Structure formats: structure tokens, C-alpha cells
Amino acid sequence: MTGHAIPMTDQLLNLFDYERAAQARVATPTWEYQAGGANDEVTLRANRAAWDELAIRFRTMIDVSTRSTATTILGAPVSMPIFVAPTAMQKLAHPDGECGMARATAQAGTLLVVSTTATTGLSEVAAEVPEAPKWFQVYVYSGREHTEALVREAAAAGYRALVLTVDTPVLGRRERDIRSGFTLPPGLEIKNAVDAGMGAVPTATGESSGLMRHFRGLHDPAITPRDIRWLREISGLPVVVKGIVRGDDARRAIDGGASAIIVSNHGGRQLDTAIATARALPEVVAAVNGAVEVYVDGGIRRGTDVLKALAMGARAVLLGRPVLWGLAMNGAAGAQHVLELLRDELDLAMALTGSPSLSDITPDLLAGARAG
Numbered sequence: 001m002t003g004h005a006i007p008m009t010d011q012l013l014n015l016f017d018y019e020r021a022a023q024a025r026v027a028t029p030t031w032e033y034q035a036g037g038a039n040d041e042v043t044l045r046a047n048r049a050a051w052d053e054l055a056i057r058f059r060t061m062i063d064v065s066t067r068s069t070a071t072t073i074l075g076a077p078v079s080m081p082i083f084v085a086p087t088a089m090q091k092l093a094h095p096d097g098e099c100g101m102a103r104a105t106a107q108a109g110t111l112l113v114v115s116t117t118a119t120t121g122l123s124e125v126a127a128e129v130p131e132a133p134k135w136f137q138v139y140v141y142s143g144r145e146h147t148e149a150l151v152r153e154a155a156a157a158g159y160r161a162l163v164l165t166v167d168t169p170v171l172g173r174r175e176r177d178i179r180s181g182f183t184l185p186p187g188l189e190i191k192n193a194v195d196a197g198m199g200a201v202p203t204a205t206g207e208s209s210g211l212m213r214h215f216r217g218l219h220d221p222a223i224t225p226r227d228i229r230w231l232r233e234i235s236g237l238p239v240v241v242k243g244i245v246r247g248d249d250a251r252r253a254i255d256g257g258a259s260a261i262i263v264s265n266h267g268g269r270q271l272d273t274a275i276a277t278a279r280a281l282p283e284v285v286a287a288v289n290g291a292v293e294v295y296v297d298g299g300i301r302r303g304t305d306v307l308k309a310l311a312m313g314a315r316a317v318l319l320g321r322p323v324l325w326g327l328a329m330n331g332a333a334g335a336q337h338v339l340e341l342l343r344d345e346l347d348l349a350m351a352l353t354g355s356p357s358l359s360d361i362t363p364d365l366l367a368g369a370r371a372g
């Protein structure tokens with residue numbers, strides 16, 4: 001090998017390459033925070049495995065010379081059925097932080113969801129990509145007046161929907177963060193929590209990470225379907241409910257006024273041994289019965305995973321960790337590359353399953369049997 005040759009491992013060909021490279025790049029407590037799940041991380045692993053275990057019955061002898069991954073998500077045109085999940089504190093991954101993620105998402109032609117627990121204020125993120133579609137994810141604070149102010153600000157800043165996360169009445173027990181004493185380093189703040197007096201994340205104790213203390217001090221553990229209508233009324237925006245794994249909960253959310261459902265277990269970070277999202281999706285799709293769009297996240301890493309989610313009735317999927325890996329490696333350009341890699345993989349999977357358009361991705365593509 002010559003001195004200039006790039007070892008194969010440095011090539012970023014897929015999302016797993018980004019994962020390995022990002023682990024070597026970011027500070028250890030940040031890595032543990034981003035990568036980790038709750039308790040024994042059974043659900044974290046199950047989310048991933050459940051996609052692999054589904055086998056595809058590919059079609060042949062179909063003209064796939066022209067294909068398109070373009071679609072709409074709650075009416076917004078996007079280049080792919082893949083969008084960016086809300087993840088907290090993106091400046092930990094890269095100084096570009098949430099503004100870099102916003103540029104990446106807009107460049108890739110898709111939809112951004114911005115977390116309440118961001119290290120950049122929600123209006124500043126919106127101003128970065130004024131024309132691009134974006135939603136604001138809400139954690140409801142016990143001081144409701146602060147949440148009311150934030151969602152009004154989101155509506156004024158051009159966010160097109162609110163995402164109410166309902167799988168986090170309290171924070172899950174992420175033991176990696178307790179061990180590492182995880183908290184925000186000096187100089188970073190939860191900008192949207194400054195007015196509520198909680199911008200600075202508390203220091204960790206032996207028992208609790210800084211984030212656990214932040215949640216306990218600020219977040220309301222009494223969220224019910226009534227809050228969906230409340231958020232709609234005060235913001236004038238549609239409300240998407242995130243963190244559903246049961247048909248009956250999906251119905252309760254829709255009866256409460258939800259405009260769409262995200263099947264999610266928070267990337268395995270909340271209740272450990274919770275059902276994998278690929279397994280929960282069919283029940284939710286059946287219960288919703290076409291009333292609203294259904295999206296899914298958790299362990300989506302390959303274009304074939306996206307295809308499987310769509311075959312089971314999801315309108316689109318969300319990516320959590322992989323775009324953080326992209327951001328860590330190369331700021332906005334890295335996150336954009338991750339999105340484009342997955343779009344290309346989906347396009348290939350469409351070609352190889354005889355699916356020139358997204359509407360050709362139908363349930364018969366999935367075998368009842370498992371792969372392998």
C-alpha cells in the first residue's frame with residue numbers, strides 16, 4: 001500500500017461506516033449518550049434486528065428504468081420518504097449543531113423535526129432554512145405557560161406541525177449516561193428552556209445523569225390526549241403524536257385530534273424490552289385504517305428497511321442516530337450525505353423489487369417467513 005492510499009475502513013459507503021467513524025470522532029460521554037439505550041439495551045438491538053428478519057419477496061420482469069422516491073409528508077413535497085427525527089443537543093455532535101442539521105435536511109430535500117431539547121433556539125433554526133418544511137417536537141413543561149410560549153413561537157417561525165412525544169412521561173434509565181456522569185459541557189445550553197429557568201443542564205450525581213435531572217425539574221409527566229387538542233388550539237398547527245406502539249393508543253391519539261402517528265419507542269432509550277417498532281407497525285397501521293399518515297422510526301439503517309416499512313403501510317420513516325453520525329463526521333455535509341446514501345439505497349431496493357414508484361411498494365413484497 002502506498003503512503004497515500006486510504007484504508008478501506010475510511011470509506012463512508014453506508015450508515016454503519018458512519019457509525020464506526022463517528023464513534024472514533026466524538027467525545028466518549030457524547031458517544032455513550034447518542035448510541036445508548038435504556039437499561040440492558042434489549043429494545044435498542046431488537047429495533048435493528050426486526051428489520052433484518054423480514055424477508056423480501058422481490059418481483060421480477062417489470063420495467064424499472066424510470067423510478068422516483070419523491071412523495072409528500074403531511075402534504076409537504078419531499079424527495080424521499082425519509083426524514084430527520086428530533087434528537088436533542090446536536091451541538092454535542094458538531095459545532096454546526098441544529099442549524100447544520102437544518103441545512104443538510106433542506107439540501108437533501110426532506111423534512112426536519114427540531115427537538116425542544118435543542119442547543120439552538122427554535123427560531124434560529126427556522127431562520128436557517130426559511131422555505132424548507134420543518135416541524136417542532138414538543139416536550140410539555142410543567143410550567144405550561146413556557147410550553148405555550150414555545151409553540152406560539154414555533155407557529156410564528158414557520159414550523160408546519162408540532163410533534164408531541166408521548167413515550168417520555170419521565171426519562172428512561174440510560175445507565176451509560178449515569179456511569180459517564182453525562183451533562184452538557186460548559187458553553188452549551190438547552191436554548192428553548194432558558195425562559196423556563198432550565199437552560200443550563202444540571203450536573204450529574206451518582207444516581208442521575210444531568211439530563212435525568214433536567215427532565216425531572218422541567219417536564220410534565222401527566223400528558224393525556226387532551227393535550228393534543230390543547231396544543232392544536234394554542235398553536236393553530238396540526239399535531240403529530242410520536243411514541244405509539246399500540247393500535248388502541250393510535251386511536252386515542254386520533255380521537256384526541258392527532259393529524260399523524262409516529263410508531264416509535266424512542267430508539268430503545270425509554271422502556272427496555274419494549275416491542276421493536278417493525279413488529280408494532282402492522283397493528284398500528286391496521287388500527288389507523290387510513291385515517292391519518294403513519295410514520296415509523298428505530299433502527300432504520302438500510303434502504304431495504306425503508307422499503308419494508310413502506311410495504312407494511314408506513315408513509316415514511318425517520319432517522320435518529322445516523323444523521324448525528326453524519327453531522328459528527330462532516331457537519332451539514334455529512335448529515336446530507338447520510339440522507340442521500342439512504343435515498344440511493346431505497347432507489348436500488350425499488351429497482352430490485354420491481355417497484356418503479358413508492359405506490360408499488362405493497363404488502364405482498366414481504367414474506368410471512370423471516371429472512372435467513
Ligand SMILES: Cc1cc2nc3c(=O)[nH]c(=O)nc-3n(C[C@H](O)[C@H](O)[C@H](O)COP(=O)(O)O)c2cc1C
Binds near residue numbers: 047087268
Ligand atoms: C441522541 C438522541 C436524542 C434524542 N432526543 C429526542 C428528543 O429530544 N425528542 C424526541 O422526541 N426523541 C428524541 N430521540 C428519539 C428519536 O427521535 C428517534 O425516535 C430515535 O432516535 C429513532 O431511532 P434510531 O436512532 O435508531 O434511528 C433521541 C434519540 C437519540 C439517539
